[in-house]
Amino acid sequence: MPHTVITLAAASSQQGPGATLRIVLLASIVGAALLAWFLLRGYGNNDDND
Known part of the structure; x- marks a missing residue:
């Protein structure tokens, strides 16, 4: 029996x-999800930086 326990371990x-x-x-x-979010968050349509 102890041999079986050693073999299973x-x-x-x-x-x-x-x-x-x-x-x-x-x-x-x-x-990859965080990198995609970081790269794609700058492509929004806000025209505040004219």
């Missing part, structure tokens, strides 16, 4: 880059 710690990849992907999407 070792298998669960080697699941690949799933969590890291998910965090990087989420940060990229949020960063």
